[in-house]
Amino acid sequence: MDTYELLRDIADSWFLLFLFSFFVGCVIWAFRPGSTEAYKDTINIPFRHDDMPASEPATVSAEKEAS
Secondary structure, eight states, X not given: OOHHHHHHHHIIIIIHHHHHHHHHHHHHHHTOTTHXXXXXXXXXXXXXXXXXXXXXXXXXXXXXXXX
16 A cells, blocks of 8 residues: 555545544534623624614725815
């Protein structure tokens, strides 16, 4: 068995198993109990300025006044 076939066998079986295990671990980490408090601010990013729009940066408003 040459090196190519050995590395291909490892990549086909063990590395696939490793990547699947890593994916499952990431999903479990994201949905673990107690993570809701840690991600509460991140979850609400789209709704931060729901009541009042964010103020425009000074550079943008200066460019609008000049034109």
